[in-house]
Amino acid sequence: MTSLLELRDVTKTYGGLVAVDQASFDVESGKITALIGPNGAGKTTAFDTISGIIEPDDGSIVFDGREITGMMPHSITSRGIGRTFQITRELGDMTVLENMVVPNANRGIRGLIGARIDESERLRALEVLEFVGIAQLAQLPAKRLSYGQKKLLELASILMTGPKLVLLDEPAGGVNPALLERIMDRIEKLNAEGTTFLIVEHNMDVVMRLSHSIVVMAHGQVILQETPEVVRNDTRVLEAYLGGV
Amino acid sequence: MAILEIQGLTAGYGSGPDILTGVDLEVEEGKTYCIIGPNGAGKSTLLKVVAGLLEPRVGSVTFNGAEIGGKRPDIVLSNGVCFVPQDGSLFPEMTVRENLVMGAYLTRDRAAIAERLDEMMDLFPILGERSSQMAQTLSGGEQQQLLLARALMIRPTMMMIDEPSLGLAPQIASQIFEVIRSLSADLGMTLLLVEQNVRMGLAVSDWSFVLDLGTKRFEGPADTVLDDPRIRDLYLGKLARAVEGPR
Numbered sequence: 001m002t003s004l005l006e007l008r009d010v011t012k013t014y015g016g017l018v019a020v021d022q023a024s025f026d027v028e029s030g031k032i033t034a035l036i037g038p039n040g041a042g043k044t045t046a047f048d049t050i051s052g053i054i055e056p057d058d059g060s061i062v063f064d065g066r067e068i069t070g071m072m073p074h075s076i077t078s079r080g081i082g083r084t085f086q087i088t089r090e091l092g093d094m095t096v097l098e099n100m101v102v103p104n105a106n107r108g109i110r111g112l113i114g115a116r117i118d119e120s121e122r123l124r125a126l127e128v129l130e131f132v133g134i135a136q137l138a139q140l141p142a143k144r145l146s147y148g149q150k151k152l153l154e155l156a157s158i159l160m161t162g163p164k165l166v167l168l169d170e171p172a173g174g175v176n177p178a179l180l181e182r183i184m185d186r187i188e189k190l191n192a193e194g195t196t197f198l199i200v201e202h203n204m205d206v207v208m209r210l211s212h213s214i215v216v217m218a219h220g221q222v223i224l225q226e227t228p229e230v231v232r233n234d235t236r237v238l239e240a241y242l243g244g245v
Numbered sequence: 246m247a248i249l250e251i252q253g254l255t256a257g258y259g260s261g262p263d264i265l266t267g268v269d270l271e272v273e274e275g276k277t278y279c280i281i282g283p284n285g286a287g288k289s290t291l292l293k294v295v296a297g298l299l300e301p302r303v304g305s306v307t308f309n310g311a312e313i314g315g316k317r318p319d320i321v322l323s324n325g326v327c328f329v330p331q332d333g334s335l336f337p338e339m340t341v342r343e344n345l346v347m348g349a350y351l352t353r354d355r356a357a358i359a360e361r362l363d364e365m366m367d368l369f370p371i372l373g374e375r376s377s378q379m380a381q382t383l384s385g386g387e388q389q390q391l392l393l394a395r396a397l398m399i400r401p402t403m404m405m406i407d408e409p410s411l412g413l414a415p416q417i418a419s420q421i422f423e424v425i426r427s428l429s430a431d432l433g434m435t436l437l438l439v440e441q442n443v444r445m446g447l448a449v450s451d452w453s454f455v456l457d458l459g460t461k462r463f464e465g466p467a468d469t470v471l472d473d474p475r476i477r478d479l480y481l482g483k484l485a486r487a488v489e490g491p492r
Binding site: 038039147173174176202203204205206207208231232237238241242243 | 261285441442443444445476477482483
């Protein structure tokens with residue numbers, strides 16, 4: 001097994017609260033790994049440390065053989081990690097197509113305000129939008145999209161950066177069943193083509209269908225990393241969800 | 246006999262999808278009920294509909310024989326149904342006493358308000374000690390007690406409490422559940438709880454409703470409901486790959 005991402009003893013505290021407590025887990029290259037656990041388990045904080053939004057107090061994060069602990073988010077993105085958020089963050093007054101080229105505007109501020117999308121970039125964006133199934137909405141302001149369509153736009157826009165690892169925060173949250181099916185299908189297709197995924201998701205049917213490996217967190221700690229079959233039958237996992245008296 | 250009856254309830258937010266679909270349930274007077282289910286099951290939404298914060302799209306909600314579905318929150322309150330939300334709705338820059346008085350906003354009788362204030366200080370001694378402190382200076386557990394006491398100022402027949410242990414240390418959460426237990430045991434209150442710490446919520450309840458993806462899957466006595474094998478499927482999902490074989 002080859003790990004694309006390795007977390008070792010990552011810790012993050014807020015005041016007296018230990019949000020992530022010496023967490024260690026691996027994301028295997030070419031696989032879909034899910035990160036699950038009850039509310040307050042530390043999943044989103046773990047995501048934030050990987051994507052560089054927060055710096056861990058302790059521990060190390062290695063991506064593709066290189067230490068990325070504490071790097072700025074844009075440096076992490078440029079190394080090949082793309083991330084979506086629980087609540088979508090589209091630029092509402094810009095068109096769907098314009099939203100697609102923003103993450104790729106790596107030519108500095110001039111690239112952003114130049115207001116021109118070159119033809120190859122436009123074609124690439126349309127191709128990705130076609131792949132997620134919203135190419136027909138390319139010229140609409142992003143704010144006109146449904147919540148599920150915004151999730152697809154967010155996925156599409158991070159694909160523009162050609163990530164090796166995609167972090168998805170609640171891809172199924174608030175999405176209707178038909179769109180959910182499409183989102184899962186696209187994740188599986190991308191994975192079949194080689195993209196590695198780390199997914200935080202509360203919909204356990206989605207987790208059990210997509211994942212090759214599941215990391216279970218509770219109270220900031222990783223309690224196990226195993227296959228879906230093992231996780232589902234481990235009594236510690238159900239207990240973590242049901243809480244204690 | 247049921248004091249709260251919900252029939253065929255479907256509800257959702259704005260123009261979004263249905264969050265609850267066809268929910269039926271009955272609540273008997275003087276008993277404590279815990280609504281359980283995974284994230285996104287619709288538990289908090291159900292409480293919001295009963296509280297009048299969200300209109301039913303279809304179905305009815307009757308309390309004490311009167312239809313309260315779609316009525317304004319103050320009308321629902323005046324029918325004796327009080328909602329304690331999870332998002333800390335205290336007035337942070339008002340004192341403990343002022344927050345309690347706000348709980349009796351619908352009551353005009355000053356003498357009755359003074360009497361109820363005394364009752365609350367007796368029932369929650371810590372609030373008596375802190376009566377002239379601003380609410381924002383209270384600890385999490387004290388704030389939760391103030392939320393409960395403020396709801397009691399209206400002398401409701403039924404209280405709905407959303408996630409009473411949210412953000413509390415386990416020991417403090419246990420104390421809050423002791424208070425909740427006494428609301429039922431000593432005051433005979435009808436209680437409808439939503440609680441993420443399922444075992445704690447069930448320990449103070451008589452009966453449980455199990456929700457998943459907006460529908461009531463089943464219900465049963467609080468002390469045995471977790472023995473149902475369907476609980477594992479609900480919280481940990483179904484194994485799609487067990488059918489397909491390993492990839």
